[in-house]
Amino acid sequence: MSSIEKVMEKLAQAGQLQTRQPGGESGVATIEEMPSSSAAVESDGDPRVPEGEEEAQTGGALPLIKLDFQQLQLKGYLTPISSATVLAEEYRRLKRPIMRNAFGKGAVSVEYGNLVMVTSALPGEGKTFTALNLALSLAMERDTTVLMLDCDLVNPSLSRILGLADRPGLTDVLQDSGVEIQDVMFRTNFSKLRVVPAGQPHPQATELLTSEKMHRISAEFSRRYPDRIVLFDAPPLLLSTQAAALSNFVGQVLVVVEAGSTEQRMIKEAISLLDEDKVVGMVLNKARRQLGGGYYGAYYGNS
Numbered sequence: 001m002s003s004i005e006k007v008m009e010k011l012a013q014a015g016q017l018q019t020r021q022p023g024g025e026s027g028v029a030t031i032e033e034m035p036s037s038s039a040a041v042e043s044d045g046d047p048r049v050p051e052g053e054e055e056a057q058t059g060g061a062l063p064l065i066k067l068d069f070q071q072l073q074l075k076g077y078l079t080p081i082s083s084a085t086v087l088a089e090e091y092r093r094l095k096r097p098i099m100r101n102a103f104g105k106g107a108v109s110v111e112y113g114n115l116v117m118v119t120s121a122l123p124g125e126g127k128t129f130t131a132l133n134l135a136l137s138l139a140m141e142r143d144t145t146v147l148m149l150d151c152d153l154v155n156p157s158l159s160r161i162l163g164l165a166d167r168p169g170l171t172d173v174l175q176d177s178g179v180e181i182q183d184v185m186f187r188t189n190f191s192k193l194r195v196v197p198a199g200q201p202h203p204q205a206t207e208l209l210t211s212e213k214m215h216r217i218s219a220e221f222s223r224r225y226p227d228r229i230v231l232f233d234a235p236p237l238l239l240s241t242q243a244a245a246l247s248n249f250v251g252q253v254l255v256v257v258e259a260g261s262t263e264q265r266m267i268k269e270a271i272s273l274l275d276e277d278k279v280v281g282m283v284l285n286k287a288r289r290q291l292g293g294g295y296y297g298a299y300y301g302n303s
C-alpha cells in the first residue's frame with residue numbers, strides 16, 4: 001500500500017474523508033496509483049525519475065500524475081512541445097529574476113528566496129494558471145526542481161485541474177501530526193515537478209495555513225532543498241487574511257493582475273498587505289485575451 005493510500009485509509013477510518021464538489025475545470029492529468037518501474041519513463045526527456053529524499057522517506061516512488069500535454073496546450077498551458085512559442089518566451093522572462101532571487105544570484109540576498117507565493121487581489125484573476133505555467137517552465141530548466149503546493153484551501157483549483165481534489169494533501173498534513181508532507185506528495189511526468197494537493201476541506205483553513213507547522217515545513221523546504229523552488233498557489237489577498245499571513249513564510253511574492261479587470265486601487269490595497277521586505281513581482285495576465293489569451297508582460301523588482 002502506498003503512503004497516500006495509507007493516509008486515505010486513516011482519514012476514512014477517522015470519518016474525515018470528504019469529497020469536494022467538483023469544480024468547473026476539466027482535468028489535464030491522470031493519476032497512476034501504483035507506480036511501477038515501467039511508469040518511470042519520463043516525457044520531458046529525462047528517462048529517470050530522480051531518486052529524491054522524499055522517496056527515501058516514503059520507502060518507494062511517489063505516485064505519478066501524468067500530465068496530458070495536448071490538454072494542457074488546449075487550455076493555454078506550456079508544454080515541452082510549445083517551447084518555441086511566445087508564451088514560453090514570456091515565462092522565460094518571468095522566471096529569470098525569480099530564479100536569481102531564489103538561488104542567491106540577485107543584487108541582494110533574499111531570505112527564503114526559493115519559496116515563491118503566487119497570489120492576486122481577487123479570485124479568478126489567473127493565480128493558478130500563472131503558477132502552473134511558471135512551474136512547468138521552471139521544471140524544464142536543467143538544474144531546477146519545482147514543488148507546487150495548492151494553498152488555496154477554499155478554492156483548490158490546482159488540485160481539481162490535476163484530478164487530486166479528493167486526495168489527502170496540505171490540510172491533512174497540517175492538522176495531523178502523523179501525516180508528513182512526503183506522504184501526500186505526487187511526482188509528475190515532468191521529472192522535476194512535484195505537487196502537493198490542498199487536501200480535505202477544513203473549517204479552520206486560515207489557522208492551518210498560518211500555523212507553526214506550516215511555517216516549519218516552509219522553512220525546512222527552503223533549507224533542505226536549496227536547488228528547488230517551492231511555488232505556493234495561494235488564495236487571493238483581499239478576500240481573507242490567509243494570503244497575507246502566508247506571505248510571511250516566503251521570500252518572493254508574485255502578484256497576478258488581470259488586464260482590463262483588476263482595478264488599480266485593488267492592486268495597491270493588495271500589495272499594501274505584503275511585508276516590505278518581500279521581493280514582490282507583478283504579472284499582467286490575459287492581456288491579449290482577444291488573441292487567444294496569454295501574457296503580455298511582467299514587472300519584477302523589490303517592493
Ligand SMILES: Nc1ncnc2c1ncn2[C@@H]1O[C@H](COP(=O)(O)OP(=O)(O)O)[C@@H](O)[C@H]1O
Nearest residue numbers: 076123124125126127128129130157286293294
Ligand atoms: N492567460 C490565460 N489564458 C487563458 N485562460 C486563462 C488565463 N488566465 C486564467 N485563465 C483561466 O481563467 C480561469 C481562472 O483562472 P485561475 O488561474 O483559476 O484563477 P485564480 O487562481 O486566480 O482564481 C481558469 O479557467 C483559467 O484556466
Ligand SMILES: [Mg+2]
Nearest residue numbers: 127128152157
Ligand atoms: Mg486558484
